[in-house]
Amino acid sequence: MKASFFAALLALCSASLLAQAPVSAPVAQAHTSDLGFSYSLPVDWEVVDTAASLPVVQQQVAKTASSEEEKKGISCVQIGLTARHGSPASVVVVVALPFACFGQTMSDSDLPGFAMGASEGLTNTFDITDPVYGAYSLGSHSVWIERATGLLKDHHEVKYTVETVCSVLKKGAVCWMTMAADQDALQTFENGAVKLDSDAPVALVPANAFAKKP
Numbered sequence: 632m633k634a635s636f637f638a639a640l641l642a643l644c645s646a647s648l649l650a651q652a653p654v655s656a657p658v659a660q661a662h663t664s665d666l667g668f669s670y671s672l673p674v675d676w677e678v679v680d681t682a683a684s685l686p687v688v689q690q691q692v693a694k695t696a697s698s699e700e701e702k703k704g705i706s707c708v709q710i711g712l713t714a715r716h717g718s719p720a721s722v723v724v725v726v727a728l729p730f731a732c733f734g735q736t737m738s739d740s741d742l743p744g745f746a747m748g749a750s751e752g753l754t755n756t757f758d759i760t761d762p763v764y765g766a767y768s769l770g771s772h773s774v775w776i777e778r779a780t781g782l783l784k785d786h787h788e789v790k791y792t793v794e795t796v797c798s799v800l801k802k803g804a805v806c807w808m809t810m811a812a813d814q815d816a817l818q819t820f821e822n823g824a825v826k827l828d829s830d831a832p833v834a835l836v837p838a839n840a841f842a843k844k845p
Contacts, residue, residue, distance in 0.1 A: 661824065661826070661832075662711065662712045662725075664709075664711050664725075664727060664805075665802075666709075666711075666727050666729055666800060666802045666803040666805065667800045667801055667802050667803075667827070667828045668711075668727075668800060668805055668825065668826060668827050668828070669824075669825065669826045669832075670711075670712065670725060670807065670823055670824070670825045670826075670835065671823050671824040671825075672712075672714055672723065672819065672820075672823055673819060675716065676714040676715065676716045676723070676819075677714060677715050677716065678712070678713070678714050679713045679714065679715060703733060703734065704728060704733060706732075707728060707729055707732035707733045708726060708727070708728055709726070709727045709728075709729065710724065710725070710726055711725035711726065711727050711805070712724070712725040713725075716816060716819075717812060717813070717816065719788075719789045719812045720812065721791075721809065721810060721811045721812045721813065721816030721817075721820075722809065722810050723807070723808070723809045723820055723823075724807075724808045724809075725805065725806070725807050725808075726749075726805070726806050726808070727803050727804065727805040727806075728803050728804045728805075729802060729803040730802060730803050730804075731802065731803075733803075737799045737804055738799065739773045739799060741799065742773055742775050742797065742798070742799050742804075743766075743775060745797065745799075745804060746775035746777070746795070746797035746806070749795060749797055749806050750777050750795045753781070753793065753795075756783065756784060757781040757782060757783055757784065757791075757793060757810075758781070758782045758783075758784060758787070759779045759780070759781050759793065760779065760780045760781075761779055761780050762777055762778070762779035763777070763778050763779070763841055764776065764777050764841075765777075765778075765840045765841040765842070767837055767839065767840050769798070769825065769827055769830065769833055769835075769837075770827060770830030770831060770833065771827075771828070771830055772798050772799070772800070772827045772828070772830065773798065773799070774796060774797070774798045774840075775796070775797050775798070776794065776795070776796045776797075776836065776840050776841070777794065777795045778792065778793070778794045778841070779792075779793050779794075780792065780793070781793035781810060789812055791810040791811060791812055792809075792810075792811045792817050793808070793809070793810055793811075794808065794809050794811065794817065794820065794821075794836075795807070795808045796808075796835060796836060798827060800827055800828055801828055807820070807825075807835060820835070820836075821834065821835055821836035821840075822834045822835070822836075823835050
């Protein structure tokens, strides 16, 4: 299963966060979703409320949908968290697809295709180079990751590290994405504590995430 609509939503939300002045509030110690996951960022990251803008973004993305499945996915997507930090801004976006709304489930065998689809649409907003890929486990969950260099189209002044992390949970699929303007922001994103279903909390990205398997 492809999820290019995920990528478009991630890219549009991230570009919007980079362009606007933040409407901020402290990040909770752990942002919790009813789909069975939580994720933490430090309190100096600024949370942006996307409730009002999400329907507009979904409408934009729906115009490019190539199937009824994609249209359904776009209408079901939830923005779990959007946050930014620093100047130039680094951003984090968490996007989830509830299976109950979408009408079908996914398994680990669907993860590579889903995750690749979730990252490929980023080229509509960013010039992406030097991608590297990895796969690892967090407790009982398989995780897919891509890291690349990203430059906003027509705005190449700042080089970002763009990282997308996806997994399949019992109630939905979820992707975490960052555009990190510096190494500190990237480390904050990767070291954020994540809890998936009933597994114990761990860092989102382990140090060996890109290690080559024997």
